[in-house]
Amino acid sequence: MKIAIFTGASSGMGREFVKQICAEEKFDEVWVIARRLERLQEIEAELDQPVRCISMDLTDPKSYDEYKALLDEQRPEVKVLVNASGYGKFAAFQDIPLDEQLGMIDLNDKALVAITYHTLPYLVKGSRVYQVDSLSSFQPVPYIGVYGATKAFVLSFTRAVNMELRHTGIKMIAVCPGWVKTEFFDRAVTDDSVIQYYNKFFTSEEVVKRAIRDMKKGKDVSVCGFSIRAQVLLTKLLPHKWVMKIWLRQQGKK
Numbered sequence: 001m002k003i004a005i006f007t008g009a010s011s012g013m014g015r016e017f018v019k020q021i022c023a024e025e026k027f028d029e030v031w032v033i034a035r036r037l038e039r040l041q042e043i044e045a046e047l048d049q050p051v052r053c054i055s056m057d058l059t060d061p062k063s064y065d066e067y068k069a070l071l072d073e074q075r076p077e078v079k080v081l082v083n084a085s086g087y088g089k090f091a092a093f094q095d096i097p098l099d100e101q102l103g104m105i106d107l108n109d110k111a112l113v114a115i116t117y118h119t120l121p122y123l124v125k126g127s128r129v130y131q132v133d134s135l136s137s138f139q140p141v142p143y144i145g146v147y148g149a150t151k152a153f154v155l156s157f158t159r160a161v162n163m164e165l166r167h168t169g170i171k172m173i174a175v176c177p178g179w180v181k182t183e184f185f186d187r188a189v190t191d192d193s194v195i196q197y198y199n200k201f202f203t204s205e206e207v208v209k210r211a212i213r214d215m216k217k218g219k220d221v222s223v224c225g226f227s228i229r230a231q232v233l234l235t236k237l238l239p240h241k242w243v244m245k246i247w248l249r250q251q252g253k254k
């Protein structure tokens with residue numbers, strides 16, 4: 001059974017990945033994973049191929065065992081895995097409750113590693129893994145400190161494992177967009193800590209289209225937009241202390 005698996009499929013980038021990948025490829029079954037079952041059922045109604053809706057809270061470590069058990073029972077051939085679950089909180093470190101800080105680490109990193117680990121035995125030559133990351137992964141970001149750190153982990157992890165898989169025909173890519181207008185901001189923005197400098201918004205459609213194209217080119221990192229790619233280059237050339245000071249000035253911080 002040839003399948004595609006999408007976490008965080010109920011909205012935003014995850015849902016857009018479902019739409020675009022399933023538009024160009026047919027599967028025996030599409031697994032969509034998120035907490036909100038009703039949103040997953042909307043996807044089922046929209047696709048013209050079989051969908052398995054899996055309501056699962058990936059912040060709960062028990063979900064990793066549930067996921068593994070399902071794979072072991074079905075023993076599918078996983079052609080595509082998209083890890084799009086994640087969230088952020090924008091505020092000063094001491095102003096974000098500890099449970100929210102740890103929750104970001106649990107979902108953005110621990111769940112991504114667990115899902116990737118359990119899926120790897122079912123990937124085959126030609127399989128693709130998209131790890132949804134962030135522009136924040138390239139530099140320390142004050143007032144998005146923990147979120148940015150979780151995404152730096154994703155970037156390093158993805159590139160390292162992709163290199164380990166270089167002789168298997170399995171490809172893994174970190175998708176690192178700038179600001180994307182999704183429901184992410186409904187949860188992320190709680191005050192005016194990060195509000196003055198949203199320099200450019202991209203759509204989920206643009207980011208996913210670019211990610212699919214970069215995957216086909218064999219890249220291990222996808223960054224949508226010339227201006228954002230230029231920004232990434234600058235973060236590599238300039239000392240991070242300077243980059244952080246520039247960010248703070250953009251936010252009106254002294």
